[in-house]
Amino acid sequence: xxxxxxxxxxxxxxLKGGLALGAAxxxxxxxxxxxxxxxxxxxxxxxxxxxxxxAGPVKILTAPPQKIIVHHTATPNVADTGQAxxxxxARSMQNWAMDTNHWIDTGQHFTVSRGAHVMEGRHNSLxxxxxxxxxxxxxxxxxxxxxxxxxxxxxxxxxVEPGSSQYAALVELCAHICRQYGLRAYxxxxxxxxxxxxxxxxxxxxxxxxxxxxxxxxxxxxxTAPVWPLLRAGDSGDxxxxxxxxxxxxxxxxxxxxxxxxxxxxxxxxxxxxxxxTADGYAGNQTWHQLVAPVRQGDSGEAVKAxxxxxxxxxxxxxxxxxxxxGTAAAVTAFQNTAGLPADGVADARxxxxxxx
Numbered sequence: 001x002x003x004x005x006x007x008x009x010x011x012x013x014x015l016k017g018g019l020a021l022g023a024a025x026x027x028x029x030x031x032x033x034x035x036x037x038x039x040x041x042x043x044x045x046x047x048x049x050x051x052x053x054x055a056g057p058v059k060i061l062t063a064p065p066q067k068i069i070v071h072h073t074a075t076p077n078v079a080d081t082g083q084a085x086x087x088x089x090a091r092s093m094q095n096w097a098m099d100t101n102h103w104i105d106t107g108q109h110f111t112v113s114r115g116a117h118v119m120e121g122r123h124n125s126l127x128x129x130x131x132x133x134x135x136x137x138x139x140x141x142x143x144x145x146x147x148x149x150x151x152x153x154x155x156x157x158x159x160v161e162p163g164s165s166q167y168a169a170l171v172e173l174c175a176h177i178c179r180q181y182g183l184r185a186y187x188x189x190x191x192x193x194x195x196x197x198x199x200x201x202x203x204x205x206x207x208x209x210x211x212x213x214x215x216x217x218x219x220x221x222x223x224t225a226p227v228w229p230l231l232r233a234g235d236s237g238d239x240x241x242x243x244x245x246x247x248x249x250x251x252x253x254x255x256x257x258x259x260x261x262x263x264x265x266x267x268x269x270x271x272x273x274x275x276x277x278t279a280d281g282y283a284g285n286q287t288w289h290q291l292v293a294p295v296r297q298g299d300s301g302e303a304v305k306a307x308x309x310x311x312x313x314x315x316x317x318x319x320x321x322x323x324x325x326x327g328t329a330a331a332v333t334a335f336q337n338t339a340g341l342p343a344d345g346v347a348d349a350r351x352x353x354x355x356x357x
Contacts, residue, residue, distance in 0.1 A: 081115025107139035143275035157201030185216035226353035249302035
């Protein structure tokens with residue numbers, strides 16, 4: 001339901017069931033009002049806009065997020081850009097989340113209004129951001145609610161772009177989040193990169209490369225996002241085998257044999273259904289984004305095997321034993337150097353996408 005007026009677009013229904021249990025930790029609430037961290041935007045906390053108490057404990061996760069996901073609220077593009085209207089929007093979004101969806105709180109971490117007012121969403125999101133080492137489990141993107149910061153942008157951006165002041169506030173907020181959590185600009189995505197949804201609207205989604213560049217101009221680094229291959233029934237080879245290892249990691253009962261047959265197609269479709277991606281049996285953008293998670297020294301399992309076999313296929317011989325030890329870290333670093341990537345030895349989404357070629 002649209003929290004302001006009339007039925008809300010169906011994309012919100014995609015979010016239910018998208019929560020995964022995370023480690024809970026005690027975390028103090030920040031001081032009430034509007035906070036401004038060093039080099040960061042002014043953010044109105046929950047008390048400032050009149051939030052209801054959460055209906056249950058908000059989970060504080062003991063790890064920082066891995067990415068930012070941009071949304072639009074799919075509400076009217078109102079002319080009123082005042083703070084009072086922004087706060088009313090925040091309250092209506094929370095009411096919709098709690099009364100219609102029966103969530104414990106509003107779904108997103110932060111909201112940017114049409115008038116460029118930045119507001120905390122789910123309780124404790126601002127305190128976690130200021131801490132820089134924790135994040136709050138949210139309800140904004142199925143399959144990503146424990147690993148991604150969700151930012152709602154007031155309005156509907158299917159045929160029009162956000163106004164200049166709203167966009168500037170989004171840039172500033174994303175840059176601040178990246179600084180606080182050590183994220184890079186290429187780790188900014190749109191909701192449709194993960195779920196079967198039109199969010200954040202065609203026009204705002206088309207602006208994401210510009211958003212990444214503008215954030216990179218503030219924090220440094222490259223803004224080039226991962227690009228994924230499209231695999232389908234009948235394909236074969238190391239890329240298919242890597243896909244199969246990642247599917248096994250997520251519970252698929254298949255053998256990583258490098259052949260994209262009926263069993264692999266079913267496993268892809270089942271996984272897509274689980275994470276509310278487009279369930280077409282093709283391994284493309286949404287599927288890879290949902291399957292791939294960073295792996296680093298000390299990790300083990302199927303995702304590590306996928307990285308190891310791809311390293312070997314790309315001319316960096318690496319034993320495929322599923323253990324990310326010093327040898328694998330050195331191999332990842334060597335590949336990153338040749339690929340012009342940050343040579344940190346961590347196989348993140350962009351390194352993985354380059355390995356896939």
